[in-house]
Amino acid sequence: MNKNATQSVKREGSPHLTRFYYPLDQAVEKPFNWKQMLRLLEYLKPYAKNLLPASILAMLISTIVRLVVPILIGKVAIDQAIENKDTSLLAYLIIGIAILYIFSYFANMFRIKWVNILGQRVIYDLRRKLFSHVQRLSHNFFDKRSAGSILVRILNDVNSLQELFTNGIINLLMDIIMLVGIIVILFVLSPPLALAVLVILPIMFIISTKLRRNIRRSWQDVRIQKSRLNSHLNESMQGIRITQSFAQEKENTEFFNGVNGDNYEMERIAMRKSSYFGPFVEMSNAIGTVILITYGAHLILVGSIDVGTFVSFAFYLGMFWEPISRLGQIYNQLLVAMASSERIFEFLDEQPNVHEKENAKEFKDMKGHIEFDKVQFSYNEDRIALHEISLEMKQGQTVALVGHTGSGKSTIANLISRFYDPTAGSVKIDGNDLREMKLSSLRENISVVLQDTFIFSGSIKENIRFGRPSATDQEVIEAAKIVGADEFIQRLSKGYETEVEERGNILSAGERQLLSFARALLANPKILILDEATASIDTEAEVKIQQALRKLLKGRTAIMIAHRLSTIREADNIIVLEHGKILEQGSHLDLMKRKGEYYHLVKSQFDMLDAL
Template sequence: MARNRYFEDEKIDSFNPHNIRRILRYLKPFKKQVLIALLLMAMAAFADLMGPYLTKIAIDRYIGEGNLQGLLWISILYIVLLAVNGICIRFRVLIMSKTGHKVIKRIRKDLFQHIQKLSFSYFDSRPAGKIIVRVMNNVNSLQHLLENGLIDIITDLSRFLVILILMFNLHFKLTIYAIAVMPILTLLVFLMKKRIRIGWRDVQKKNSNLNAYIHESLTGMKITQSFVREDKNSNIFKDLLASNRKVWMHTVMLTHSIWPIVLIINTISVILMYLAGISYLDKGLVSIGALVALLQYIWRLWQPIINISNFYNQILVANSAAERIFDVLDTEPDIIDIPNAIELPPIEGRVEFKDVTFGYEEEVDILKNLNFKVEIGETIAFVGATGAGKSTIINLLTRFYDIDQGSVLIDGIDIKDVTLESLRKQIGVMMQDTFIFSGSIADNIKYGNLDASEEEVKEAAKIVYAHEFIKKMEDGYNTQVNERGSRLSAGQRQLISFARTLLSDPAILILDEATSSIDTKTEILVQKATDAVLEGRTAFVIAHRLSTIRNADRIMVIDNGEIVEVGSHDELIEQKGFYYELYKAQYSRVI
C-alpha cells in the first residue's frame, strides 16, 4: 500500500502564466532595488557593447594610420569600460541576491502561515513529506528566477535589440546573413518547450514522492525495525530513486540540448558572415574594422538568445514550483470564521449537542442525530468500541471539523457563530497521541501559555506528578528534549502533555485517552490530580480503561454513532447492559 501511495503523482494543472505573475508580485515592495539593479545592468551592458565599436575605430582609424597615441587612449577607454562593466555586475548581484532572499523568506512565511490555518481534513489526505517539499524545495526553486531571471531577461532583450541596431548600422546586408538562421532556432525551441515543461513538472512530482517516503520512513523507524522491514523499504526507496533519476536525467537532457542547438546555429551564422564578409572585403564594400566589430557583435547577439532560452527553462522550473505553492495557498480551510463572527465570552461550561449528524466522508455518518446536554462543572465520560465516534464528538466540540447537520452550543451560543481563536483558547485538549516539541521541558509545558512564570510551570508539573522526574534530569526544566520527545518515556511525555494542558487553564477540559501510556502506579497519582483539576470545570473524558472514569458524573456509552446508555458507573453496572459487558470483559482480562 505504501509503495502504491508514493508512486502516485499529484494532479497539477498545465502551464499557467498567472502563477509566474503572482510570484513576481512579491517583488512589488522591492521596486527601488529592482530599478537600481536594472540601471546597473544597463550601465554594464552599455560598457560591454561599446567594446566592438571601439575595436572598429582602433582598427580603421589608429592601427591603419599608425597612430599610437590614439590607440593608447582608446585602449584606456576600453579598460575603463571593462571596469565599469565588472563593478556594475558585482553590485547588481549583491542587490538582487539580498532582494531574492527576502522575497523567498516572505513566500515561505506566507505558505507556512496558511498551512497552519488549514483544516485537519487537508492533512488527513496528504503525507507530511509532500507538504514539507512545498515549503522548502518548491520555494527554493524560485530563487534563481527572483534573483537573476527577471533582471536578466529585461537586460538581454534590450541588449539583443541594441546589438541588432548597431549591426544594421555597421552593415545591413552582413547583418541579414547573420540572422538568417534565427527562424530555425525559434522553431526548434517552440517544438521543445512543451516537452521541457512537462519534464520539469514530472521532476517536481518525483521529488515530492521521494521526500514524502523519506519523511514517513524516518517517523516510523521503530516500527520498521520491529517488523524487520529494512530490506523491503530499501527496495521501495531504490525504485523511487530510480524513477526520480530517470525523469531527472530525461529532463536535464532536454533542457541542456538547447545550448548545443544554439551553439551550432550560432556557428553557422558566423560562417555565413565570414564567407560574405571576405567577399565584401575583396569588393571594398566593408572595412576590416567594421567586419571585426560585426563578428564580435554576432557572438554577443547570440549570448542574449542563449540567456533567454535559459530563462525559459527557469520559467518552466519556476512554474512547476509555483503550481504547487499556489495549490496550497489557494486551498481554503474547511473550518473558518463566518462573516461577523463574534468573540466567545468567558465560558461558564454549559454544552449541548442538538441533532448532530456528522461523517468524515459523504454518505458515511459517524454520528447520527446525537443529542445530549452537559451542565456547568459536570464531568462526562465517553466509552465505547474503537470507531464508535467518541473522539469525533471532541473534534466537533473544538471545531476541528464542522457538523453536517444540527448544532453544537456552548453556554447557549452556537460555536459556528464565534471565532475559532476565542473558542479554542478556552478549551484545553489533551490528545491520546501526545506530541513533544524539540526544545526544553519548560518550553513544552508553556506551549499553551507563553506568559506563564517559572513557578506556574513547576506548579502544573507538580499537580500531575511530573516534577519529580523532571528535577532529576541533568538540567531540570531546562533539559533539552529531542524531536517528538524521544529522550522521554511514553509516560513522561504523557505527564508533560498533561501539565501543558493544565497550565493553559481552560474552562472546558478534554482528556482523550490522557492516561493511556501511564503505568498503573502513576495513573493513581494522576487520577487524584485530575479530580482536583476538574473541580469547577466542565470536562469530557475518553478512556478505554474504565477504571479511570469511575468518578465521572455521567458516563455515555457510544455505539455506532449513537448514545445507547447514560448514567453513573454504579447505575450502568446495575443496568447490566452494554457498559456492564465492557466492564466485565475488561475486568476479567485484568484478573
C-alpha cells in the same frame, strides 16, 4: 492513468506489499501560465522601491557598456584611429574603454550583491507565507497528504525558485535588452549582413518551441518524484522501530531503491531534454560565423561595408549567442519555477474547510456549557460518523464518552475544538454557534491531551510552556507538580532545563503523557478534552493524576474519552456511543443499574482482569 486514480508502487521481491500515493501527486499537462508567473513576480513588490530598481540600474550600466565598446573598437579605433594613424585618438579611446570597463565591473559587482539579497528575501517571504498558511489549514487537508509531501513543497519547491529570483529575472531583462540592442545595432550597421547572419533565428525558434512542453512535463515529474522520495524517507524514519521490530530493513531498502531509482531516472530525463538547447545554440553560432565570414568578406570586397563594421559585426555576433544560450538556461529555470510554483500555489490556494467569518465574535468569558443540536457529521460520503446527535455538557461537568472504536467519541471532541464543522446541525458553547466565533478565541479556552502525545525538541520547561508561552518558570513548575510530573523531572540530569530529543524519545510513554498534562493545565482552559489520555500511564501514576484532576477540573468542563472504564467512574455524565448514535447516558451507578450496554462493557473488562 486517470488523474483521479490512486497510483501504487510495489516493492521489488514482495508482491503483497504496496505503497499508495494520493492523486494529488499526479502531473498534469498545462500551457505555460503567464498569469501564474505574474503572480509569482508579485513577491518582488515589497522591494520595488529599493533593491529591484538598484539592481536594474546596475544591470543597465553594464549592458550599455557592453553594447558601446564594439562600436568604439570597430568604427572609431579601426576605421578612424588606425586608418588615419591617429595615435592620440587611439590612446584616448583605450583610456575611455578602460574607464567604461571599470564602471561595468563595479556595476556587475553591485548587481550580483543586490540581486542575491533580493532573491534571498523573496524566498524567505514566500516560505514564511506558505508555512503560515499551511498551519491554518483544516485537519481535512492533512488527512489527505503525507507529512513528507508537505515538507517537499515548503523546502524543495521553494528552494527551486531561488535561482530564478537571485539571477533569472535580472539576467532575463539584461539578455533581452542585450539582444534587442545588438539586433538594432546590426541593422543600423548593415541591413543585408544582419539579415544574412540572423537567418537561422526563425528555425531556432521553431525547434525550441517544440521542446518546451516535453521539458516542462519532465520537470513536473521530477518534483513529483522528489515528493514521493521525501514522503518515504519521512515515513521510514518515523517508523524505524517498527521496521526493525519486524526485521524488514531489507524490504524497506528495496522499496527505497525503487523510489530512488525513479527519482534518478526522472532527473536524468529532465536534464537530457534541457541539455538539447546548448549544443543547438553552439551550432547556430557556428552557422552564423560562417555566414558572417563568407558574406561579410564579399561586402568588404565590393565596398559595401568597412573593415571596422565587419569587426564590430564579429564582436556583436559573439555577444549575440551568449544571451541566446543564457535565455535557454533561464527558460529551463522558468520551467522548473512553473512546476514548483504550481505546487506552491496549490497549497496557498487551498482554503480551510473550517471557515472563519469576517465578523466572527470572540468569547469574552467562556463558561464551558456545550450543546450538540441534531449534529450529523461524515468524514467522507461513504461513512457517517455521527447521526443527528443531541447532547448537553453543562458548565463544570466531567463528561465521559465511551464506546467501541469508531463509535464517534473522538469526532465529538474534534467538533468541540472545531477541527471540523458538522455536516448538519450545530455545536454551541455558552449558546454561541461555533461557526459564528473566532477560532483563536475558541481554542485559547480549550486544552486537548491525546493518547499519542507530541513532544517537541527543546527543554522540558519549553515543552510545558508551549501551552501558555507567557507563563513564568514558577507557574511551569507548579503545573508539573499538580499532575505529578515534577518528581521524574527532578531526577533528570538538568531538571526542567533537560533537552529532549525529537518526539521526546528520551522519555517513557508515561512521562511524555505527564508532560502533556502539565502543558494542557498550564494553559488554564475552560474546557479540557482528554482523549485516551491515561492509556499510557501506569496504575500508580494514574492514581496521582486522578487526584490532581479532581482539583483541577473544578469549575471546568471536561470531556474524557476512555476505553479503560475504571478511569471514568466519577464522571458526572457518561455517554455511551455506538456507530455514531447515543445508546444511553447517565452516571456510573445509574448505568450499572440499567444493565445496558455500559454495564456489559464494564463487566467484560472486569471479567478480562479476573481471567488474568
